[in-house]
Amino acid sequence: MKNFPLHLLLSVLFLVTWFPISVGAEGTMDTEEADRYIIGFEQSIDLNVLEKTEYTLHHEYEGIQAISASLDRTAVHTLQNDPRIAWIEEDQKVTADRQVRNWGFSSVGADTTKKLKVNGSGVKVAVIDTGINRDHPDLKVAGGKNFVDDVNSYEDDNGHGSHVAGVINAQDNGLGTLGVAPAASMYAVKALDSDGIGNEADVIAGIDWAIQNGMDIINLSLTSPQSSTGLEKIIKKARDQGIFVIAASGNDKSGNGQLTKDVMYPARYDSVIGVGAIDEDETIAEYSYQGESLDFVAPGTQIYSTYMDTEEGNYAHMSGTSMAAPYVSGIIALYKSQFPDLTYLEITNLLNKHVKDLGVKGKDKTYGEGLIQAPISLFIDLKASDWFTPFVNELSQSQMIKGYPDYTFRPQGDITRQEVITLIGRALELNGEKRDTMYTDVTKYHYGSGYIASATSREIVTGYPDQTFKPEANITRADVAVMVYRAFDIPASNERVFEDVDPDKYYYEAIHSLANEDIITGYSETEFKPLKPITRAEFSSILAKTLNGSLR
Structure with missing residues (x-):
């Protein structure tokens, strides 16, 4: 029996509206009466399987041989028995856990990297989120794509995506704040709407776009309580191509994050670097999900970063594992910039080697490997603890x-x-x-x-x-x-x-x-x-x- 997982969430959380392209045997499907699904094929995508079903097609994912479409739930049983279909799952919602200068910059050792003039140059980072404020004086957007609707704009209409982007890429221009990797090329992939909510299918499409456009790093400050075949497959494809996928561990709004059995998805996948949040005293934040799949922690509480225009200005303090994930994305951009010939595994080993161990010695369920640290030298065989x-x-x-x-x-x-x-x-x-x-x-x-x-x-x-x-x-x-x-x-x-x-x-x-x-x-x-x-x-x-x- 095929699985029908629940909605995805983000780690400062969000939902997506959509304006689909209509395709169907009898014309446009009434999307208010239809459910959205992601459908995987055994071999190549074959839309003929839907020839007797009214449906609305949203995305085609050639990389994982799947589509997303809206169709009546009664048609799903028939499709499940079609030998051309490998799997079907409900299209989940994704959200961003919002809690509301920047102490995090020093906490991850970025002061030293800045002195060494390592700034992320030459590295492409995709922020799959609510978009990015392109007119912000402290942000520089290299390009992007909108998967929420048919509007040709990836402008942020929520603020979450701009905040995440600023942690990575706020410019070294004397304004506001400074990102960990200000010279990295930042791409806005809009998969979440003005409420910070989006369909999983749009996130998959965003990851597929990032793969096709040669991104080095994908930041996913979003979470879901359940696994998704489509999302797991597209992330694995990205990982197999050497792309770093970083995701927030998730926010427990009850404040009992320490009681969770594991982090949320997609951070729980083996192909993803899962990131939890710490407070300024370098203890785990009470809202941060924990578990054996946690890889690192990073600053997440009261993080000052870029934002969309409001009456209070275009900067804001925000808290959440959404804020922690982009620290790791920015730091990986620094490593890739400084050591461009190193493989995915070699950079991962460097991250583990230079981490600041917190909690019990070694990797644990609360802090993962520990607090992520920026490169401390232009050479891979020096440590922060070395006297020289x-x-x-x-x-x-x-x-x-x-x-x-x-x-x-x-x-x-x-x-x-x-x-x-x-x-x-x-x-x-x-x-x-x-x-x-x-x-x-x-x-x-x-x-x-x-x-x-x-x-x-x-x-x-x-x-x-x-x-x-x-x-x-x-x-x-x-x-x-x-x-x-x-x-x-x-x-x-x-x-x-x-x-x-x-x-x-x-x-x-x-x-x-x-x-x-x-x-x-x-x-x-x-x-x-x-x-x-x-x-x-x-x-x-x-x-x-x-x-x-x-x-x-």
Whole structure:
């Protein structure tokens, strides 16, 4: 027996009116007397199955071999027994749970990402909702589609869609608020009406449109208490094509969200990233649905964002898991923008790796993996908890350092003499034009030859007695101290700090001068290990501290 599921809901919730295209054996169906259904076919769509039935066709979904149509309930039994039909279900309603600056921006770590100039550029995000306020000065809409009626406009006539869009994409223009990914391309897919309510069929059509138009991310701030074959199929199709589908976990208006067995649909589907809401104190919001299908939580209570024009202006505070979902959509846009070659699974792993764990350790039914976090670095192998991350960020922000083609920095790897001089040369703005040098093993074909030549003329560096420089050799902690000391205006000091640094060695003054300026540190208060190779992380911290005293 085929299922006939109930209506869908949104997570700040909404319903949709429609103005259908009429098709039928005997003419237009009276839609006030008909019920809406979504009909899936075993193979290709075949409208001949409806030739003896009055019906009104609303959508065709080639991607999942299905249609949505209005027809008399008495015709459903006949269709169920037709071998060409795979499944039939009632067209549910979708809604958005509305409760009514922005603390969420900092809570998800977007301040750091903004400093790194990662902004979602090049990523396409579809907000399937009530539309978006295209005239809002803080929103930039790249395009869209209206599936609610035959009006060629995806203008927001409710406010919910504009609020959701602002969390993701409010522009970095000094106005109102700032979205997590202000440079992402935002598309308004209107599937909910002025009351915030819509037919599931229109949502499916919106997802299908997003697939066909090459969206990278789909935001669904909407929910339903029951599953839907059509919705699950189209979402799986999106996921199989590498599209991230993010959905709100749902709002329990009784305030007993902690008692729910699982999140609502579509957040419960395996192909969807389900998002719950937290309050400003980073505890689960009392209205937020929870359960084993929850993937992440994000800020959801009293979120300040863009809105439609009202007497109070075009911004508003709203609460709900509808507000939490777009934080995740925006953050995924940041990851895709910064690491465009990573796969769906690789980005998902990064989200899990950098999440802020809340509640019990590890994944749980209340917080999922935890509080979603924006990229904390331009490299995938750095963590917020790594002591060297602020220093690497400082240098990468100024484009002084770069990682490897696989987006890694390899902080514990050794660094060569050529690399160190190149970085010092960039910092000092030396002439880096590649050219022959006085060293027999450094020619104009070495990427650092220009900086090596310039640094040599400035007596920052010297070679070996055999007239070689050994550009690919790993450099020691002592030699780095000497080069930095010679290159920058570091006050001299012979005050001894490290007992393992011999006063008779050429590097003694350099090491202790940098130590007294808090530029370098040892392995302990008395041990420096001067002849140990320096790591990329250690050198980054030394250079960043030298250039920026605020990081010391």
